[in-house]
Amino acid sequence: MKRIGILTSGGDAPGMNAAIRAITRKAIYNGMEVYGINYGFAGLVAGDIRRLEIADVGDKIQRGGTFLYSARYPEFATEEGQLKGIEQLNKFGIEGLVVIGGDGSYHGALALTRHGYPAVGIPGTIDNDIPGTDFTIGFDTATNTILDSLDRIRDTATSHVRTFIIEVMGRDAGDIALWAGVAGGADEIIIPEHDFHMDKVAKRIQEGRDRGKKHCLIVVAEGVMGGNEFAEKLKEYGDFHTRVSILGHVARGGSPSARDRVLASKFGGFAVELLQEGKGGLCVGMLDNKVVASDIVDTLENGQHQPDLSLYDLNQELSF
């Protein structure tokens, strides 16, 4: 393979630029040409494609977001869209594609694979909800960003003896809530993958109060319910001087952490090696601390992401 393409798709995640840089440099180092596709699958279909040289990825490793931009593009679910995309790839002489993104991006890569076009997926999303990997690019940074907010909120919660409900991103996955919650010393962590009982939550808050605890932090993944809704329901069990914080999109941006940049560099380098060997239809991941490739069809059909629920149980014992 002599010429490869890269696109980022879905929600941006810190470290996407580090992955683009790694792919570009590794490929050029190994004698390949690299093309960047702007705005994800939308740009692919539209032919918004340009050559990337070494200098184009200089001074990018530390930047949040994606300098190839991203976009939603449901039209790529249609065969028509997919064939148009492959047409563009052929027009530019691009023989293989690296797709960096989340679930939707993987489905795009899968579609290309099914049409016989070699595509490799790299998991890039703050949500950590991609099968085939223990960690996605951006998850570590997002967790640290949320943690920083939790630490700030605790200052205020302690100073005012208040209960804070902190809503964090995570439509279907509780990973950010779990990790940030354990790291931030949250009293309760409410995630889609574990049930909870509002009366027990209220009881624990009250017990903490009675013991002289100054603050109470409850982290809620948005997939369970909104922070304001949670506060409303909690109010039925007592007045806990509750305040709500909705952290939202802040977790998406920012300079990537060391771990996310290293992960992105490894994933990017490995994806190039796979394409170099002519392999496609794969997705890259970190499993048991090793970089691996899995069949993308199999991963999307049978794989299922599961958060580390041992953290849930641990937190119950540490925050009582």
Place this chain on the structure above:
Amino acid sequence: MKRIGILTSGGDAPGMNAAIRAITRKAIYNGMEVYGINYGFAGLVAGDIRRLEIADVGDKIQRGGTFLYSARYPEFATEEGQLKGIEQLNKFGIEGLVVIGGDGSYHGALALTRHGYPAVGIPGTIDNDIPGTDFTIGFDTATNTILDSLDRIRDTATSHVRTFIIEVMGRDAGDIALWAGVAGGADEIIIPEHDFHMDKVAKRIQEGRDRGKKHCLIVVAEGVMGGNEFAEKLKEYGDFHTRVSILGHVARGGSPSARDRVLASKFGGFAVELLQEGKGGLCVGMLDNKVVASDIVDTLENGQHQPDLSLYDLNQELSF
């Protein structure tokens, strides 16, 4: 004066601990005794008071919040509450009081002053909305915290070509919105002290789009309207791929910036000098880069905080 007290009141602000430390050390250095009053005026009336030694304020300068806690206590607006407070102060032999906080705290200090009890106010609030000073303790830190969020959000806004409405604290004062907005390169800054026209806002966004601008950030002080409400109204003028972020309480906490710690140290030291000279009924401030004391009655009755509106005009020219 041989024995003084300190309390923090109202919303906590980063740098309050640095002020408590400065007051305590400066006073002890000059041969006085220091008492800390927990939970603001509520703790004062309840007699929740304890001696502070040098070691009690060690390792506190870098901490957010207030280790003397804070609380709302509307009862201190009554003469009964005020007399009870003075009774407690007399009981502990405390001859003068430093009150650190915002507008409400100043009114508490004013009440004590009117009863002939020497109190000195120190402006501590992230909102910067206290007359008698150009800057309050906590404002610089809060602005930097909001700015960090703006920088993060811009990564995502750029990557996705989106418009972000960012609601920041500021019920009556647009200072945080103004400073963070200018520093964050906001396209529009909506504050209570300046009118705005939604149609013009929409027009500017569209013009930026047409010029190829990738992102648009609009900072809205909560005192004007909520971020969601703003987004709703903007939608009437076009679809700008709008997202809303409500930064809320995050800006309250965190380790204080260098400037807030220096300001707090100066204010604290000066407040002790005033009490040492037997002076009360004053509030401390920074005016034209000089630490000054003003009459608290006069300041509260005639003073009025005005944000630096030159920043508003400047931003109109810089963000077009």
Place this chain on the structure above:
Amino acid sequence: MKRIGILTSGGDAPGMNAAIRAITRKAIYNGMEVYGINYGFAGLVAGDIRRLEIADVGDKIQRGGTFLYSARYPEFATEEGQLKGIEQLNKFGIEGLVVIGGDGSYHGALALTRHGYPAVGIPGTIDNDIPGTDFTIGFDTATNTILDSLDRIRDTATSHVRTFIIEVMGRDAGDIALWAGVAGGADEIIIPEHDFHMDKVAKRIQEGRDRGKKHCLIVVAEGVMGGNEFAEKLKEYGDFHTRVSILGHVARGGSPSARDRVLASKFGGFAVELLQEGKGGLCVGMLDNKVVASDIVDTLENGQHQPDLSLYDLNQELSF
């Protein structure tokens, strides 16, 4: 086991407090009593020991350093010292001990084990150089701290077209240099575990210059040589407008990252479970993303830490 002790030993590392908190809470939750030993093995021998309650570890998870203090104490290498330590443990009725620290601390735990006293080691050091685990508590935070400095230095290096030699901690282990170097986009990473040739380093810098590269960052682990010495030697091959930065102790402190707090919480919880089952003579670790326990004698005698040298090779291809 009904009563356990905790000590921290060797250089402090961010996350040690999170580990102490986890041990304390998990143990109390499971009906045990917990004693904290100040100043490591020195305090153990001296009997500087006190009961820890839940509130003692409140508001500690986010703090750098170790609130149990640490100290070097070579005397614990003697049998006399060890027996005195066990005497103190018996005096306080402490039946098992958790030792958090680096290589030296593990040897202390090993000595206790050999005397039949149940001790469990937790790897806490920024250097990541402990056998029996892929990651130590503090490594992730230290790497991010160094990375932040690299990002800052790159701003200046780019603005002035300069070469920076950045000396980082790591007497025998190149882990911090490797991870921070890859994440920071370093041009060269010089570590004890890999040879290097100054002439090739100089040649690569010159080639980068010729290609129009603005900056050059060289990360040197102190175990290889000092930054100033490196700059002197490099000078023999040409004038690269070199500046030296020695980052030193800054990497030791600071609030722990999310990952380090989660790692510390898991390690702490698991150590309590081991002691609860009456198990000692073990050290806890994270291997292949799983929390495990290894025999401490075997680990110290046969284990050897090896950094992830695939990062070295990857960086050669990414930074050319």
Place this chain on the structure above:
Amino acid sequence: MKRIGILTSGGDAPGMNAAIRAITRKAIYNGMEVYGINYGFAGLVAGDIRRLEIADVGDKIQRGGTFLYSARYPEFATEEGQLKGIEQLNKFGIEGLVVIGGDGSYHGALALTRHGYPAVGIPGTIDNDIPGTDFTIGFDTATNTILDSLDRIRDTATSHVRTFIIEVMGRDAGDIALWAGVAGGADEIIIPEHDFHMDKVAKRIQEGRDRGKKHCLIVVAEGVMGGNEFAEKLKEYGDFHTRVSILGHVARGGSPSARDRVLASKFGGFAVELLQEGKGGLCVGMLDNKVVASDIVDTLENGQHQPDLSLYDLNQELSF
């Protein structure tokens, strides 16, 4: 004036990019054309000059360093160099120049002024050592960066009961040492503008020890002596378990603080207004919290920067 130029010179400082952005946008908004000159006076003489459009300064406000690069260029002290520079400016039709930088940059602007060419200086240096202004662009960020390091070092100093000597930048000016020292709770601050006695320093450390103080932080401005030299001299008075940290160039880079960005925006906007009115031979500054312009000849000949020595005295009382 219809066409203006900008250059940055001397050591880079965070906020220089925010100033370039403000100048560029304000000028274009007011119907002028803007040219950026790379590599300071060296690039001016060499004609390394290009047109700047609005988009060129987009996404730059948050970046450290200077995207116009900087360079030392002693040759600009000669009349020959200066005339060549003016020749280039005339060639490009540039009618006025904004010079952002420190002392040396001001002398360049002064030289142009003496040749009748309108130049305006903007104080941009982390050292804060420019006459005609209370604050320079970059000082606030650098102080916060040093403060962050002090906070980290205190974690370690406390955990190990050690004395840390922290050498910070400041060849002739103690501003960074003073502000970061007060904000970081330093026990001693050693600056060029105030004498000190090593025996008294040692005595204070010992007294702190005797009182049970865990850590001791001594901030030394490099202009007084190096950190290692200080440690050597201190050792003559006793063994204080001393460690040395040399923070160096780290303070130069990084994303500018809110205050530095606002200051840079104000300075930039005001410089354009001055040139628009045909005024040159001026330098911009912030005096008593107001943006002002001073005669550059007078400022350089008679002005003298003085740090806020009240901070020195205050620290003596707060850190005892």
